[in-house]
Amino acid sequence: MLYLSAPRLIPILGFLFLPLVLGDYWQRVLLSVAVFALLAISWDILAQSSMVSLGQALFFGMGAYCSGVLNHYFGMSPFVTIPIAAVLGGAICTVLLMPVLRLRGVYFAMVTLIIPLMLERMIEATKIFGGTEGISGLTALPSKWLELYILLAAVLGALFGFRRMMSSDYGLVLKG
Incomplete structure (x- = not known):
């Protein structure tokens, strides 16, 4: 069964070993690519459910701001703030978008554009x-390598979770 999993394992292994041979500049590029990959995965979830969100960066940035606030104002470690901020940012955005989920088409797109601007x-x-x-003055993770591998784990986890979700009963309901 290796022939079925090899097309998936080769890029994963490449991403895991790539930071070992790249310089600092290319590691930063890989960090940016991983962040945009997470954003693209979130857009893909909406695209498969036939929704167009023009304010997706708000939901992405809400977690970042929650992490920054917890780190700066409460002095929490980044290892603690990142998971808490993911849950807290998701909860805040869920509350913001709960009334919007009934809208479809251009109405949904316009409201998701207006909320971040507001x-x-x-x-x-x-x-x-x-x-x-x-x-400013946020505590960084101890090393660039750790930052890179945490982000790569998040991308791989999001990809795996997205694939599993879209093939479940919930995903079939989203696809309509």
Whole structure:
């Protein structure tokens, strides 16, 4: 059965061993690629359910802001803030989008575009969490390698979870 799993295992092994031979610049590029891959996976979930979200970066950034707030204001370690921020950001975005889920087509797309713009203006006007300058002085992960492997694990976990979800009964309901 190796011939069935080899097309999946070769890129995974490549991504796991690639950071060992790359320089600092290319490791940063790989970090950016992994972040955008996570964003693309989230768009793919909506695309397969025939929804167009124009504000997907808000939901992505909500977790980042939650992690930054927990790290900066509460002094929590990044190892603690990242999982908490993923759950907290997802919960906040679920509450924001619960009324929007009944909409379809262009109406759904327009509301998902308006919500991030509205929140951006509120943050700029009230200087919440540093306003447009953001939050500075955050504690980084101990090494760039650890950061890279955590992000690669997140991408692989998201891919695996997405594939499993879309082949489940819930995924069939989403596909309509």
